[in-house]
Amino acid sequence: MKVLKDEDVQSRPGLQDWRVLAGRLHATFRSGSMTRGIELVRRIGEVAEELNHHPDVDLRYYRVHVVLTTHAAHGLTERDVSLAGRIGAAAAELGMPAEPGRPRAVEIAVDALDIPAVMPFWKAVLGYRTQVGPGQDEAGAVDLEDPDARAPSVWFQQMELPRPGRGRIHVDIHVPHDEAEARVRAALHAGGHLVSDVYAPSWWVLSDAEGNEACVRTWQGRD
Template identity: 65%
Template sequence: MTERLTAAAVQSRAGLQDWRVLAGRLHATFRTGDLARGIELVRRIGEIADELDHHPDLDVRYFRVHVRSVTHDAGGLTERDVRLAGRVSAVAAELGVAAEPARPQQLEIGIDALEIPAVRPFWRAVLGYKDPQFPGDDPATADLVDPAGRGPSVRFQRMDVSRPQPGTVHLDIHVPHDAVRARVQAALDAGGRLVTDADAPPRWVLADAEGNQARLCTWEAPEG
């Protein structure tokens, strides 16, 4: 089996300054400025992917192209992702397309429940989601995934006791490790509050003015 690499090993690799590890995948966003150049970048990425027999997910917008890579059969990041990322960055530089390393993010929906088997079928049906079929469908913590590969994954977290508020859904926003503190401060400046940073890194728990929670997450290992 292909050897999986840790997030730290990938993020510290030379030549990957355009890329950030988020939720077990390698992400990069390139500002193309117009659709024609974005399509050309995608065409060149397609050539690289076919040559390497390793195909990333691509999201094309008018001003930007987002690239996401993982080795599905290994259930994580491998040298194949590192090799692809380096080649993509080289093509982007050749085309004069700049990367935006602070822009990538990955959204997950977290559902806290006392009895996960009682609520999981509902969320699977109402979202039209599926169980992960491959190790690399999403990080190991994902319980349901969008079959189209566009929507956020869903993760269930078991609670020991119920909370006083009626809702127990929160958002997990995976952001670049070198941008998370600025994002935390922006949330606080916008009227939010810090619930806890006891697990930071990799998680900062914040809430809005009415107590709805979000967690900002990075790949980093807990300090200590």
């Protein structure tokens, strides 16, 4: 299966309700009630069985969150595009509007001088598993994921030298590309500081008043 570029997926006709975040396709639909949300989940299940491609679905009182990826390909494929279109059509038929600015994905990044020495600890304490990407073997992987796809993933960034005075764990917040600048402005207005925007719009590095860092990230500029 061919893995599609993020830009290709985000620009597809019929996917205006969906946003690419951290290599996955996300959508949030406002159901307004649990009963209506269950009906949308039922319709999603029927389509997923028909296409033999199954999303992650999070049912809440007022909303249904849906995440798509092709696990066998380690990325987004035409199967995700087809299923997203069908799910969006089902939500529209049920009168459930999309909220494309609401999806988000969170990752925790750990800077390490010796990744093989620290990664097993985090894998054990979190109860996570190694995430093996395309062309990788487990020995070379630097990502951990929740087996149930509920909690934030963790990835390890190689440090060359110690960095006194800076934290070595930061949070990555993946947001819709058309919401990123507003999110950065909101963080700065809330007392944050801009550390660097040299890689924007791929990511902005921010910190709180005490220097704890977070990155606001989008799919743009990452292919």
